[in-house]
Amino acid sequence: MESVAAAAAMYRLPEECVAHAIAMTTPGDAxxxxxxxxxxxxxxxSDAVWDRFLPRDHAAVLARADDGGHRECSKKELFTRLxxxxxxxxGATMSFGLDRRSxxxxxxxxxxxxxxxxxxxxxxWTWTADLPGSRFPEVAxxxxxxxxxxxxxxxxxxxxxxxxxxxxLVFSINDDSYGLECHIGMLPPKATVTIVVSSNTKxxxxxxxxxxCLQHMQGEEEMTMHRRRQEYMRPxxxxxRKVTREADMDIRCPRQxxxxxxxxxxxxxxxxxxxxxxxxxxxEVECRRWKRGLIVQGIExxxxxxx
Numbered sequence: 001m002e003s004v005a006a007a008a009a010m011y012r013l014p015e016e017c018v019a020h021a022i023a024m025t026t027p028g029d030a031x032x033x034x035x036x037x038x039x040x041x042x043x044x045x046s047d048a049v050w051d052r053f054l055p056r057d058h059a060a061v062l063a064r065a066d067d068g069g070h071r072e073c074s075k076k077e078l079f080t081r082l083x084x085x086x087x088x089x090x091g092a093t094m095s096f097g098l099d100r101r102s103x104x105x106x107x108x109x110x111x112x113x114x115x116x117x118x119x120x121x122x123x124x125w126t127w128t129a130d131l132p133g134s135r136f137p138e139v140a141x142x143x144x145x146x147x148x149x150x151x152x153x154x155x156x157x158x159x160x161x162x163x164x165x166x167x168x169l170v171f172s173i174n175d176d177s178y179g180l181e182c183h184i185g186m187l188p189p190k191a192t193v194t195i196v197v198s199s200n201t202k203x204x205x206x207x208x209x210x211x212x213c214l215q216h217m218q219g220e221e222e223m224t225m226h227r228r229r230q231e232y233m234r235p236x237x238x239x240x241r242k243v244t245r246e247a248d249m250d251i252r253c254p255r256q257x258x259x260x261x262x263x264x265x266x267x268x269x270x271x272x273x274x275x276x277x278x279x280x281x282x283x284e285v286e287c288r289r290w291k292r293g294l295i296v297q298g299i300e301x302x303x304x305x306x307x
């Protein structure tokens with residue numbers, strides 16, 4: 001009887017009190033609480049709740065939207081829209097959205113917003129428009145290079161505090177590609193994520209590095225091959241001599257996205273403050289093998305969730 005009385009008393013709480021309590025939870029909890037009762041639904045759908053889940057500077061960010069901003073709608077509708085369909089900003093050079101679980105900011109730097117070595121050389125790279133599934137109006141397509149280096153930067157103040165983020169290269173590979181496979185005996189590309197924080201004395205930086213695989217030669221089972229010790233014949237020098245490749249337990253392999261593109265994790269980092277810059281770099285400069293067919297849509301930076 002006491003529990004029934006307590007439940008009845010809870011249902012008699014003013015909507016403002018219920019909304020305040022729900023606003024202290026998460027977007028997912030707010031959606032779930034709307035099923036409790038009509039009174040809870042009204043509180044859970046209120047602007048008072050969803051305004052707390054939206055970033056404080058969301059209006060300033062949306063003012064940079066290429067479509068002139070969003071039409072008038074409720075805070076919940078705006079949150080849902082930003083989760084489902086990121087907004088293009090600054091001349092379609094980047095996009096802004098929200099993480100459905102936490103409400104944290106998500107960004108994607110288009111290929112135009114990245115620094116690509118030889119990206120302006122028409123014999124090395126070309127710019128392709130209106131590729132199916134691309135978030136941006138144009139993407140960069142690799143024609144022929146032996147030095148592959150792509151870098152993107154973002155101010156930490158653009159990200160949500162106290163969130164662990166991961167950076168992903170979003171790409172595709174043409175059917176006539178070459179030089180991108182994970183050949184045994186060839187050095188894999190490297191990815192680095194560096195946080196540079198300004199200080200009164202001198203900038204301080206922290207950096208992590210990982211090896212990458214862009215294209216499996218033998219299907220998804222090659223991920224297992226990367227993770228065990230192997231012997232192979234070195235193809236370009238010391239021919240006929242067996243060389244041992246140690247197991248690489250930390251290699252990052254690509255996976256398919258729902259939009260039809262591929263992505264590979266470049267690294268992760270935690271946002272401890274807003275005074276600094278995160279620099280994400282993808283390099284293959286030591287191998288010197290010619291490459292073709294990589295299509296770069298951009299680098300996405302979003303919260304990292306455990307599977």
